[in-house]
Amino acid sequence: MPSNPVVVIGGSAGALEALLRIVAQLPPMFSAPIVIVIHSDPDSPSSLPEILSRAGPLPAHHARSGEPMLGGHLYLAPPDQHLLVDGELLVLSHEPKEHRSRPSIDVTMRSAAATRGESVIGVLLSGLLDDGTSGLWSIQEQGGRILVQDPEEALFPSMPRSALQRVHADGILPSTEIAGRLEQLVHDWTSIQEIAPVERNVECPNLEVRTKAQSFSFTCPDCRDVVVKFQEGEVLSFRCHSGHTYSAATLLAxxxxxxxxxxxxxxxxxxxxxxxxxxxxxxxxxxxxxxxxxxxxxxxxxxxxxxxxxxxxxxxxxxxxxxxxxxx
Incomplete structure (x- = not known):
């Protein structure tokens, strides 16, 4: 098991302001890799890596498929690509959209939980609808830690509120306090591992956590394929045979x-x-x-x-x- 955790940060509308505050307050010697998924326009080039590199001491770049993660680096999901965490490596995928988004926060968080277990720290920021809720549920199920931006501070509180209705957060914080809590969680994890490292065996070859699949009478709005309903704790999801995945809110929309x-x-x-x-x-x-x-x-x-x-x-x-x- 890795000696350092991995931080996965997800956000959508209104998340950039919070993300800039977090990045600006992280220390230069932050030891964990940080994987970032922000919903973006698939047809426009993203300058987010340059913006984040200027905002704080840590280097940022769009993730490359197959590259190993290094502590103190910010890895961003490129536009129109899912970003998966596969143990120590990052993998890009053009699989069908989740919640009508690619990249999807849930895809990244779910893959991190499946392959890194309790070493994952998930952070959910401002955004519309509920991408990220299922991913945080997966992190919680594997014993990881969860931080959620305070909905009262978020410019668009739908995503934080959806998560807080269905998972237990280890911290509900304004964006100005998230970097400090991340430092504390990474330090605590590293200290525990140095004293008594624990071997864990997390098996999930398809990088996915799904339970209680049931057939459903609706068809997929994107491809008209048959939709199957999944229940993950209190999180309800719908997925067609082609792979398009929705929450109840995104399916209704x-x-x-x-x-x-x-x-x-x-x-x-x-x-x-x-x-x-x-x-x-x-x-x-x-x-x-x-x-x-x-x-x-x-x-x-x-x-x-x-x-x-x-x-x-x-x-x-x-x-x-x-x-x-x-x-x-």
């Missing part, structure tokens, strides 16, 4: 978005139908086909009225539940 898109696609199709009927009516009139032109005009008016009513009802309904619709 995905299904809402799918419904909204399909409804507005119907409105868009009706708009196109009206334009074509109107064009055909004009063309028939120009060709002296008065009966056909009148028929097209009547159908145009009926379709236009239907489109107006449907659009009005959708705007009222979607507005009443706080959803945005795609531009049409």
């Amino acid at each position: 995905a299904l809402r978005q799918s419904v909204d898109i399909n409804l507005w696609n119907t409105v868009r199709a009706l708009d196109e139908n009206v334009m074509l009927l109107d064009h055909l009516g004009t063309l028939s009139e120009q060709q002296g086909e008065a009966p056909q032109a009148a028929a097209y005009q009547d159908e145009t008016q009926a379709r236009r009225a239907l489109t107006w009513h449907l659009r009005h009802e959708l705007e009222t309904l979607i507005g009443s539940v706080g959803h945005d619709h795609p531009a049409s």
